[in-house]
Structures are given as C-alpha cells and as structure tokens.
Amino acid sequence: MPTEISTQILPPSSPWSAAPVIPAPVCRFENFLGAERAASLLAYAISREADFRAGTVLDPLSGQVSRKGRSSLVLPVTSAVFGAHLADALPLVREILGHQAVLTQTLTVLTAHGEGGHYGLHTDASRVRDVSTALSAVYYLHGRPRGFEGGRLRLYDTTFQDGEARPAQTYRTIEPEHDSIVFFPASAFHEVVPSTCPSGRFADHRFSLTTWISAAESARTEPDSSTGIWKWMARAAEHTRPVEAALRNHDGADPVALPAVDPAARLVLPPTRST
Incomplete structure (x- = not known):
C-alpha cells in the first residue's frame, strides 16, 4: 500500500546558495507482515525486555565503540519469516x-526507543562492507493505542558543494507506524528524532526491526549502477566510515543469508490501468 512521506525544508545556511539537492531514494510499505505476524513479533519483543542492551555507535575517526548521539536499546535477532518477507519484497x-x-545477506537488530530515545544524524556505513550498494530497512512495531510520541525517521537529501557531496538541509519525515517498513540506501544520512513515553512501560516503547541488506564482499554491480545519486551518496557516507573497519557489527548482530525469492509471494507493481 503506497503511503505519503512528508517533506521539510530547513532555513538555508546561505540565502545565496544555489547548490543542487537530490532526494534519497525511498520505498515504504504498510501491512508488511500482516496483523497476526506483527502482533506475534511485538509480543516477542516485549517478552525479551531483560535481554535488550544499550545501542552503540562507532566513532568515524577512531573506530571506537561509544553511545554518543544515541539513546536506545537493542537486541540482535534472526527471523526466517521476516527474512522471507524481505526477500520477496526486494x-x-x-x-x-x-x-x-547483488545482495546476499542481512544483519538485523530489534530496537526499542523509550523516554528520550533518539539516534543522531548518521549513515549506516559502519554496518556494511560496500555502502555504495547496500540497503537499510526499518520495520516498525508498537502497541495500540500508541504509548509513545515522536520517534520519527528523518531521511536527509544530498547536496553538492565545491565538488563534495554532503547531507542537505532538506529531509523527509517517516512516521513509525505499526507493521510498516521503509527501505533506503545505507549511504543516506538519517536520524531518529527524540521520543517520549509517558508511562515508562517497556510495552509502550517504539519498537523496530532494523536490517542492513548487503553483499558478503564488495558488491558486483551492473555497468550503470555506480553513477548518479547512489555514487554521490556513497562519497558523502565514506566520511562517516571508521578508519579501521569493525570485525563485527558493534551491536552484536551476525550476518544471515537472504533466502530465495518465492515466485508466488514476490511483490510486483500492479498493472497500469488503461483509460
């Protein structure tokens, strides 16, 4: 089901700037797993409260693990059912x-944001070997009625200045709606704005399955895939990659192979109606 993604433009740092701005590619679905499976996954996340740990980040200069700019809880997970849905949607x-x-594997963590939960502006370059071709996917879960406010995803555009690519001052906002999922390039700059959770109950947190989809090694691409916005976004994201690549995902997730696509379940665009 197609859904609207809102846009926002921040005041420019220079009113005379004419730098071009290109939106990051994005794709969003509602009702991704269906009501029954989404409810089961939410119940599972709540039942594992004691196993969640504080989420971490990698410093792009030193490669050291820290919690700077992030406040969330994470739990590495694997799910054959979720993996199958990803494969059929890809x-x-x-x-x-x-x-x-070519994409062959995933890394997945369950994430919970409560009172003050947030994740500052970043890319997912530290999660994948080849940020120029990898995808990020965020699947949202929450109780109903919703027990939190905020927690929206901001997906920033890319601008070009003096021959360099960098995050723009424009972005699109994606609501963390239950049983919805959003896909975007792992090189895209994005952030999670702070959330509030008045009850303080874990069951009222904002939950998500965050997945990074990539190749096991540097990806093999078609001739034209290294051009255009993907190339420029990757150039900007490389500045956020740690000098020394991490040997392991810093939130403890392990790679899992993508299953084969089920021809009967594969998602396709609906046929165009003639008028």
Missing part, C-alpha cells in the same frame, strides 16, 4: 529505488 524495492547490485 525485487520490487530495487525496481523502485533504481538499485542494481
């Missing part, structure tokens, strides 16, 4: 995003 996602690289 052909359509890649078509919409203009993505041409």
Whole structure:
C-alpha cells in the first residue's frame, strides 16, 4: 500500500546558495507482515525486555565503540519469516529505488526507543562492507493505542558543494507506524528524532526491526549502477566510515543469508490501468 512521506525544508545556511539537492531514494510499505505476524513479533519483543542492551555507535575517526548521539536499546535477532518477507519484497524495492547490485545477506537488530530515545544524524556505513550498494530497512512495531510520541525517521537529501557531496538541509519525515517498513540506501544520512513515553512501560516503547541488506564482499554491480545519486551518496557516507573497519557489527548482530525469492509471494507493481 503506497503511503505519503512528508517533506521539510530547513532555513538555508546561505540565502545565496544555489547548490543542487537530490532526494534519497525511498520505498515504504504498510501491512508488511500482516496483523497476526506483527502482533506475534511485538509480543516477542516485549517478552525479551531483560535481554535488550544499550545501542552503540562507532566513532568515524577512531573506530571506537561509544553511545554518543544515541539513546536506545537493542537486541540482535534472526527471523526466517521476516527474512522471507524481505526477500520477496526486494525485487520490487530495487525496481523502485533504481538499485542494481547483488545482495546476499542481512544483519538485523530489534530496537526499542523509550523516554528520550533518539539516534543522531548518521549513515549506516559502519554496518556494511560496500555502502555504495547496500540497503537499510526499518520495520516498525508498537502497541495500540500508541504509548509513545515522536520517534520519527528523518531521511536527509544530498547536496553538492565545491565538488563534495554532503547531507542537505532538506529531509523527509517517516512516521513509525505499526507493521510498516521503509527501505533506503545505507549511504543516506538519517536520524531518529527524540521520543517520549509517558508511562515508562517497556510495552509502550517504539519498537523496530532494523536490517542492513548487503553483499558478503564488495558488491558486483551492473555497468550503470555506480553513477548518479547512489555514487554521490556513497562519497558523502565514506566520511562517516571508521578508519579501521569493525570485525563485527558493534551491536552484536551476525550476518544471515537472504533466502530465495518465492515466485508466488514476490511483490510486483500492479498493472497500469488503461483509460
């Protein structure tokens, strides 16, 4: 089900700047797992409260693990059912995003944001080997009625100044709606704005399954896949990659192979109606 993604433009740092701005490709679905499976996954997340740990980040200069700019709880997970849904959706996602690289594996963590939960501006370059071709996917879960406010995802555009790519002052806002998922390039700058959780109950937190989809090694791409916005976004994201690559995901997730696509379940664009 297609959904609207809101846009926002911040005041420019220079009113005379004419730097071009290109939106990051994005694809969003509602009702991704369906009511029954989404409810089961939410119940599972709540039942594992004692196993969540504070989420971490990697310093892009030193490569050291820290919690600077992030306040959330994480739990590395694997799910055959969720992996199958990802695999069946990817052909359509890649078509919409203009993505041409070969993707073979995923890293997945359950994330919980409570009172003051947030994640500052960043890319997912520390999560994947080849940020120019990898995808990020965020699947949202929460109780109903919703027990939190805020927690929206801001997906920033890319601008070009003096031959360099960098995050723009424009972004799109994605609501963390239950059983919805959003896909975007792992090189895209993004952040999670602070959330509030008045009850303080873990069951009222903002939950998500965050997944990084990539190749086991530097991805093999089609001839034209290294051009355009993907190339420029990757250049900007490389500044956020730690000098020394991490040997392991800093939140403890392990890679899992993507399953084969089920031809009967593969998502496709609906046929165009003639008028």
